[in-house]
Amino acid sequence: MALSVKVTTSAEHAPPDLVAVGVPVVATGNGPALPEGLPPSVSGFALPETLDSRWCERHRFKAKVGEVLDLYGLEGPGRLLVGLGDEESVDEESWRRAAASFVRASGAGGRALLVVPQGCMGLAPADLGDAVTVGAILGSYRFDSYRSKRDSNPSTVERLDVCAGPLDEVEGGVRRGTIFAAATSFARDLVNTPPSDLTPLSLAAKINEVLSHKEGVTLQVWDEERIADERLGGLVGVSRGSNESPRLLRADYTPKNPVEVNGRIPYIALVGKGITFDSGGLSLKTAEGMTTMKTDMSGAAVVMAVLSACSDLDVRVRVSAIAPVTENMPGGSAIKPGDVVTIRNGKTIEVLNTDAEGRLVLADALVLATELLPDAIVDVATLTGAAVVALGTEIAPIFGTDAALVDQICMASKRSGEKLWRMPLPDEYQDHIDSEVADMKNVGKPGQAGSIAAALLLREFTGDGAWAHLDIAGPARSSELVGYNPKGGTGFGVRTLLELLSRYGEPSDDG
Numbered sequence: 144m145a146l147s148v149k150v151t152t153s154a155e156h157a158p159p160d161l162v163a164v165g166v167p168v169v170a171t172g173n174g175p176a177l178p179e180g181l182p183p184s185v186s187g188f189a190l191p192e193t194l195d196s197r198w199c200e201r202h203r204f205k206a207k208v209g210e211v212l213d214l215y216g217l218e219g220p221g222r223l224l225v226g227l228g229d230e231e232s233v234d235e236e237s238w239r240r241a242a243a244s245f246v247r248a249s250g251a252g253g254r255a256l257l258v259v260p261q262g263c264m265g266l267a268p269a270d271l272g273d274a275v276t277v278g279a280i281l282g283s284y285r286f287d288s289y290r291s292k293r294d295s296n297p298s299t300v301e302r303l304d305v306c307a308g309p310l311d312e313v314e315g316g317v318r319r320g321t322i323f324a325a326a327t328s329f330a331r332d333l334v335n336t337p338p339s340d341l342t343p344l345s346l347a348a349k350i351n352e353v354l355s356h357k358e359g360v361t362l363q364v365w366d367e368e369r370i371a372d373e374r375l376g377g378l379v380g381v382s383r384g385s386n387e388s389p390r391l392l393r394a395d396y397t398p399k400n401p402v403e404v405n406g407r408i409p410y411i412a413l414v415g416k417g418i419t420f421d422s423g424g425l426s427l428k429t430a431e432g433m434t435t436m437k438t439d440m441s442g443a444a445v446v447m448a449v450l451s452a453c454s455d456l457d458v459r460v461r462v463s464a465i466a467p468v469t470e471n472m473p474g475g476s477a478i479k480p481g482d483v484v485t486i487r488n489g490k491t492i493e494v495l496n497t498d499a500e501g502r503l504v505l506a507d508a509l510v511l512a513t514e515l516l517p518d519a520i521v522d523v524a525t526l527t528g529a530a531v532v533a534l535g536t537e538i539a540p541i542f543g544t545d546a547a548l549v550d551q552i553c554m555a556s557k558r559s560g561e562k563l564w565r566m567p568l569p570d571e572y573q574d575h576i577d578s579e580v581a582d583m584k585n586v587g588k589p590g591q592a593g594s595i596a597a598a599l600l601l602r603e604f605t606g607d608g609a610w611a612h613l614d615i616a617g618p619a620r621s622s623e624l625v626g627y628n629p630k631g632g633t634g635f636g637v638r639t640l641l642e643l644l645s646r647y648g649e650p651s652d653d654g
C-alpha cells in the first residue's frame with residue numbers, strides 16, 4: 144500500500160500512532176534557521192522557537208535540501224529537523240525532497256506529522272500540498288514483490304499528516320499530488336518488473352487491467368498479424384529476432400468536460416518506446432550494457448501511466464497514447480545489419496546497427512500518431528546512450544519542431560521538477576543519416592551527436608504538425624537513491640506530461 148497523506152491543523156490532537164514530528168529548517172548566511180510563520184506548537188507538542196546554529200554545526204546539520212537531524216531525547220514522538228536548503232530558493236522541489244527524506248527518516252509504520260509555516264513560505268498552498276504529497280509517496284516507493292522474505296515492515300511511515308493551511312486549498316493539492324504519484328508508481332512498477340515477466344503480451348495485459356477501470360479511456364491492442372497488415376515495417380523488423388510476439392497499444396481518452404480552444408477540443412497524441420528488453424539484437428550489447436535494459440519500455444510505461452490518470456485529474460483535452468511494444472533479441476530470424484525496413488508511410492531505413500531499434504519502432508508509431516490528426520505529438524523514449532553522456536541521469540534532452548509546444552513542455556517540467564534541456568535539430572546534420580541504399584540509415588556518424596541523429600530520423604515521420612521528443616535514456620532509471628527517486632525505474636516524464644495535459648489551454652501564469 145502506498146503511503147497516504149492527510150492535511151491537519153496545529154490544534155488537532157496527536158493521533159496515538161504518531162511517531163515523528165518534522166520541523167522545516169532553512170539554510171541562511173548565519174547557519175540553519177527556522178522559517179518564519181511556524182506555529183508555537185502542533186498537536187500539543189511545543190516546537191523550538193529558535194535554533195542554536197553552533198549546536199547544528201556540531202551535529203553537522205547544514206539544513207541542505209533533504210538533510211534530516213533527529214533531536215533525540217525528547218519525550219513522545221521523535222522530533223526531526225528537516226532541511227529545505229537555501230532560504231532564498233525554497234521551491235516545490237525543495238518540499239518534495241524534504242518530504243521524501245522526512246518520511247524515510249521517520250521510522251517504519253505509523254504516522255508522521257510535517258509542520259508547514261503559515262503562508263507556505265510564499266508558495267501557493269495547493270502547490271505546496273501537491274509537492275509534499277508527491278515527495279512523500281514517491282520517496283517511500285518500494286518494489287519488493289520479488290523478494291522471498293517480503294518485508295511486512297514498511298520502510299517508511301504509512302501516513303503523513305501535513306499541518307498547513309488554508310485547509311481546502313492544501314487538500315486540493317494533496318489530491319492532485321496523490322494522483323500524480325500513483326500514476327508515477329504505476330510506471331515504476333512496470334519498469335521494475337523483470338523482463339521475462341513483462342513481455343509485450345503481459346505488458347498489454349497489465350495496462351489493460353488498469354485502464355479498463357478508468358472512465359473515458361479505451362484500449363486497443365494489435366497483435367502480430369494486425370501489425371504486419373498495417374505495414375508497421377519497423378516494429379516487424381525489430382521483433383523478428385524474438386520468440387515473443389510484438390504488440391501495438393493504443394489508448395484513447397475522451398474528456399467529460401472538454402475545453403475548447405479556437406472552437407476545437409485540443410487533441411494530444413503521446414508515443415512511448417516499448418522495448419521490453421533490449422539485448423541490442425545481432426549488434427549485441429555487452430553483458431554490462433544489457434543489465435538495465437528491462438528499462439527500455441519506460442516510454443511506453445510513461446505514456447500509458449499518463450492515460451491512467453487523465454480521468455482522475457479531469458483532464459479537459461483529448462489524449463491518445465500509442466506504444467509499439469517488442470523485445471529486441473538476436474534470434475535466428477533476427478533483422479541483420481544491412482537490412483532495409485519500410486515504415487508505414489513508405490519511407491525506408493537501412494538498419495546498420497540493430498541496437499538502434501527504438502527509432503525504428505517509433506517511426507511507425509509516429510506515423511500512426513500523425514494519422515490521428517492531433518494538435519501536437521509528444522514522444523518519450525529511452526533512445527540513446529549519447530543523451531546520458533551529454534546530460535547525465537537527472538536531465539533529459541528535449542527536441543521539437545514547434546517552439547510553442549517545446550516551451551509549454553519546458554514550463555510543465557519546471558512545475559514537475561523533472562529537468563529538461565532543449566536541444567537543436569540542425570539541418571546541417573541531416574546528412575549524418577544519409578544511407579547508401581535507402582532513404583536514411585538508423586545510425587549517425589560514430590561518436591558525433593548521437594541523440595540529435597536519432598531525433599532527426601524521428602522527425603522524418605512526424606509530418607508537418609507540432610512534435611516534441613523527450614529522450615529519457617538517462618533519467619528513466621536511478622542507479623542510487625536521489626531525492627524521491629529510489630534505485631530503479633523513476634517514471635520520469637509522467638508528471639511533466641500530466642502537468643502539460645491538466646493545464647492545457649489555460650492561460651500560462653509565468654509568461
Ligand code: BES
Nearest residue numbers: 496498499500525526527528529586616
Ligand atoms: N535503449 C538504448 C539506449 C539506452 C542506452 C537507454 C543506455 C538507456 C541507457 C538504445 O536502443 C540503444 O541501444 N541505442 C544505441 C544507438 C546506437 C547503436 C546508434 C546507443 O545509444 O548506443
Ligand code: MN
Nearest residue numbers: 421498499500
Ligand atoms: Mn538498442
Ligand code: ZN
Nearest residue numbers: 418421439501
Ligand atoms: Zn533500446
